[in-house]
Amino acid sequence: MARYACGPWPRPSGGATDRTLVPVQELHDAPLAPLTTFRLGGPAARLLTATTDAEVVAAVREADDSGTPLLVIGGGSNLVIGDKGFEGTALRIATKGFELAGTTLELAAGEVWTDAVARTVEAGLAGIECLAGIPGSAGATPIQNVGAYGQEVASTITEVVVYDRYTRETVTIPNAECAFSYRHSRFKAEPDRFVVLRVRFALEDAGGLSAPLKYPETARAMGVEQGDRVPAAAARETVLRLRAGKGMVLDPEDHDTWSAGSFFTNPILDGAQFEAFLARVQDRLGPEVTPPAFPAGGEHTKTSAAWLIDKAGFTKGYGTGPARISTKHTLALTNRGEATTEDLLALAREVVAGVHDAFGVTLVNEPVTVGVSL
């Protein structure tokens, strides 16, 4: 028996720019798990799919006017949805638009991010080539300021066009007002306020070369020095290869990629916290051991969540249940096929408690949780 009923919603006449448009597709009691890379979570009371900006805005306004809770979904690659699902309207953003003019790029929120990266590299441009392979939509990239292999979107985004649910207007927010920081932004800080419609980037024409490689692993893999430029296409391919080796490129056949990528952010510690942490590390692992440490502004130091998890005893493949640590990367918690969200959260809580007991550091989840918390 089908769990949802309505077929495609009839598109009223008036064209895609008509503000009164209702979303083209509406389903009820619709499974959300297939829309997430974890394949986890219960159904949404109502699921809408919007394919134009006007449809997105109309759907958001309708939910807000009726006081219905709203969950915006892009590619579902950073979402942990509770087993009970979502008692409200889930709005899937499926808008399309890739406009490249010189070095200026505008993406509709629903564009597949990794495909957009590939197209910019094909066009010979630099700036986002090392963000290849990150799943999900372009519209979600400013939310947590996605980053990998020495690049983050905060460096190339110029403006984000959003629908502001507080003022009920579509506005353009310049980079300086996005409050971007490590895996964070103004949009993440105010999760019920902004719906991203479009993202604009300034890329670089370096004659087909990449931006200077900032990440040591990428430079090493390419046999060059940190800071060197290489052909942008080669940088993209190298990043994709490195990511695949860690289960960080989606592959439906590979349970190591039934994840949200990194489940925890890298902890940022102030001076006193880092001293206390170092003492705990050396007490437990030996005086010669120094944990990974990277400057994080002012007196702050960033350390590695993957290292902490591993050294606390949660090695690759850890777990015997349906949710386990990836066999390729300690930072990815995975659904081995039969897990529930509660199984996943039980594993996450075990890791958080174990790392805290071992090193006194509290890990924080990177994916957004819906109806559940750690």
Ligand SMILES: Cc1cc2nc3c(=O)[nH]c(=O)nc-3n(C[C@H](O)[C@H](O)[C@H](O)COP(=O)(O)OP(=O)(O)OC[C@H]3O[C@@H](n4cnc5c(N)ncnc54)[C@H](O)[C@@H]3O)c2cc1C
């Ligand atoms: C295998 C794998 C590898 C990954 N590697 C990386 C990595 O290297 N670096 C990294 O930073 N992330 C990584 N991620 C996490 C994830 O891919 C990114 O955070 C991505 O940007 C999420 O996009 P999405 O469209 O899937 O968002 P979703 O999971 O659909 O949503 C995530 C959050 O953004 C909100 N959102 C989505 N679209 C919009 C919109 N248009 N307007 C307003 N809010 C919106 C949602 O409401 C939710 O709160 C990885 C995930 C996986 C599964």
